[in-house]
Amino acid sequence: MSKCVRCGNCCRVAPCAYSDLDHNSTVCRHLKIVVEADDFTLYRCALYNEGRISPEMASELSIGVGCEVEFNEDRQRIAYSSCQQVNWNAL
Ligand code: SF4
Ligand code: SF4
Numbered sequence: 001m002s003k004c005v006r007c008g009n010c011c012r013v014a015p016c017a018y019s020d021l022d023h024n025s026t027v028c029r030h031l032k033i034v035v036e037a038d039d040f041t042l043y044r045c046a047l048y049n050e051g052r053i054s055p056e057m058a059s060e061l062s063i064g065v066g067c068e069v070e071f072n073e074d075r076q077r078i079a080y081s082s083c084q085q086v087n088w089n090a091l
Pocket of ligand 1: 003004005006007008009010011075
């Protein structure tokens with residue numbers, strides 16, 4: 001599996017069983033923006049971040065599903081953007 005760069009694509013492509021979708025959107029309410037810059041946006045799952053998903057449940061999340069989607073431009077943009085300077089441990 002590719003390294004997670006928090007592009008959020010997996011949750012948009014295939015929301016997991018714990019997702020909460022708005023009627024007018026396919027974007028999960030738990031998917032939160034943590035960094036927004038001109039050339040990239042980074043996300044995290046609020047459920048996971050708040051510890052509301054156990055390690056056993058985490059294996060059922062969508063994390064990793066979108067990495068291998070062909071032409072995942074969000075992931076590629078992050079890989080080549082200024083986010084290399086982000087303190088990942090602080091997110
Ligand atoms: S698609 Fe991959 S890189 Fe993007 S958030 Fe999901 S696991 Fe991370
Ligand atoms: S991993 Fe979190 S943000 Fe992503 S679809 Fe599941 S509940 Fe939503």
